[in-house]
Amino acid sequence: MGNAAIPHWYEPKHEPDTFVEGEGARVYNDEGEEYLDFVSQLYCVNAGHSQQHIVDAMTEQAEKIPYVSSGSRNPQRDRLARRLTEKAPPNMSNVVFSISGSEANETAMQIVRDYQDAPKILTRWRSYHGATYGAGALTGEPSTRTVLEKHSAASGHAKFLPPLDFCGPFDADTPEELGEQAADHLEWVIRNEGPDSIAALFTEPIAGSSGAYPAPPGYFDRVREICDEHDILLVADEVITGFGRCGEWFGVQTEDLQPDVITFAKGVTSSYAPLAGAIVSEELGDYLEREGLPVGQTFAGHPVSCAAANAAMDVYGDGLIRNVRDLEGHLESHLRELEEFPKVAEVRGRGFLWSVDFGDPDAEDNAFLFDPRVDEGDNPIETLREHAHDRGVVFGAGRPDTQVLICPPLCATREEIDEAVDVLAESIDATF
Numbered sequence: 001m002g003n004a005a006i007p008h009w010y011e012p013k014h015e016p017d018t019f020v021e022g023e024g025a026r027v028y029n030d031e032g033e034e035y036l037d038f039v040s041q042l043y044c045v046n047a048g049h050s051q052q053h054i055v056d057a058m059t060e061q062a063e064k065i066p067y068v069s070s071g072s073r074n075p076q077r078d079r080l081a082r083r084l085t086e087k088a089p090p091n092m093s094n095v096v097f098s099i100s101g102s103e104a105n106e107t108a109m110q111i112v113r114d115y116q117d118a119p120k121i122l123t124r125w126r127s128y129h130g131a132t133y134g135a136g137a138l139t140g141e142p143s144t145r146t147v148l149e150k151h152s153a154a155s156g157h158a159k160f161l162p163p164l165d166f167c168g169p170f171d172a173d174t175p176e177e178l179g180e181q182a183a184d185h186l187e188w189v190i191r192n193e194g195p196d197s198i199a200a201l202f203t204e205p206i207a208g209s210s211g212a213y214p215a216p217p218g219y220f221d222r223v224r225e226i227c228d229e230h231d232i233l234l235v236a237d238e239v240i241t242g243f244g245r246c247g248e249w250f251g252v253q254t255e256d257l258q259p260d261v262i263t264f265a266k267g268v269t270s271s272y273a274p275l276a277g278a279i280v281s282e283e284l285g286d287y288l289e290r291e292g293l294p295v296g297q298t299f300a301g302h303p304v305s306c307a308a309a310n311a312a313m314d315v316y317g318d319g320l321i322r323n324v325r326d327l328e329g330h331l332e333s334h335l336r337e338l339e340e341f342p343k344v345a346e347v348r349g350r351g352f353l354w355s356v357d358f359g360d361p362d363a364e365d366n367a368f369l370f371d372p373r374v375d376e377g378d379n380p381i382e383t384l385r386e387h388a389h390d391r392g393v394v395f396g397a398g399r400p401d402t403q404v405l406i407c408p409p410l411c412a413t414r415e416e417i418d419e420a421v422d423v424l425a426e427s428i429d430a431t432f
Helices: 052-064 075-087 101-116 133-138 142-148 175-193 219-229 282-291 303-340 380-390 414-431
Strands: 019-023 026-029 034-037 092-098 120-124 157-160 198-203 233-237 261-264 276-281 344-350 353-358 403-406
Touching: 034 414, 052 303, 075 092, 075 276, 075 303, 092 101, 092 282, 101 120, 101 133, 101 198, 101 233, 101 261, 101 276, 101 282, 120 175, 133 142, 157 175, 175 219, 198 219, 219 233, 276 282, 303 344, 303 353, 303 414, 380 403, 380 414, 403 414
Parallel strands: 120 157, 120 198, 198 233, 233 261
Antiparallel strands: 019 026, 026 034, 092 276, 261 276, 344 353, 353 403
């Protein structure tokens, strides 16, 4: 027998990398080969791979007391909750900790359904909210959802169409018209599902692994208005977009959007330790303090993880978020040069979260170059990423795998951006 550990997303035909060291935006495998990590492993090592301040904070906490029950209090936990509410939009008052992004969304689902006394959650097609049964039901991406629902499906969810331009479901001439059509569609779905049956709408402020697509102008203003009109809570899934990834502490702040709940994970500790949670509004916080929280998770708000998160927030505020703001324009302009390739259909994103999507230049209408959901054969986008990997840069696979995701650690330099995008250009040229 070979390796005893079975990796997640494992495919027997592909042997995954074995990484043993990291420094800044670079990682090294067990043969000493160096790679630029332009997917931040899983869109999560926001602070880079060698932040000693985070490691020291974790060590200090572990030496003091390594674990405190999630049903008790701890100074690290309380300090982190206070700091999170200070960095979030102004109406947020309390934090319920969890362990992973999936569990953060499960926690938020429990809270909003109980508070609203309503069963349904609305989410978009082309979204990702986790891979547990509840969070997976929210996920509007078939490669995850259909696997989970093969033998059993969760109830209490409904889907609406995303405000996509390239290969999207709407026919709009301008971004503003796209936002209007998508919002009108959302209201139609709500009226036909029955507003009183809907507890909340979950959305990523900028799509994560489903394609880094931002909303068109005016879209989220309408979404907030529609939710308020029908007494539906708005939950922002910030598992990927939080903690500087899009140039602000939270992605909603790039949209001036006021949610009722923010779910978070990944970047909160720069993934030096597992931690997640839900930041809730004052109204929901008062409800939880009054009614209590009858369920829990053993490792939620683990003190060593909270120490890592407090230290990560230090380094984000000490220049890393500013680095994203300073270099976002350079990354975007360099990526947009790729639009000169005939098969590059769209470049989209925000901050340090971008997608390069590929289309068929000979098609009369928008069409993916290869759509693994319906097309058979070898996926050229997978081949493209393999070319990049051979040249020393790791990029991400989007959902669907029609695209390449670019998601570097927030510490990436101008020179590293140039190196990575140049390799991406070389790989496009080599593939097509």
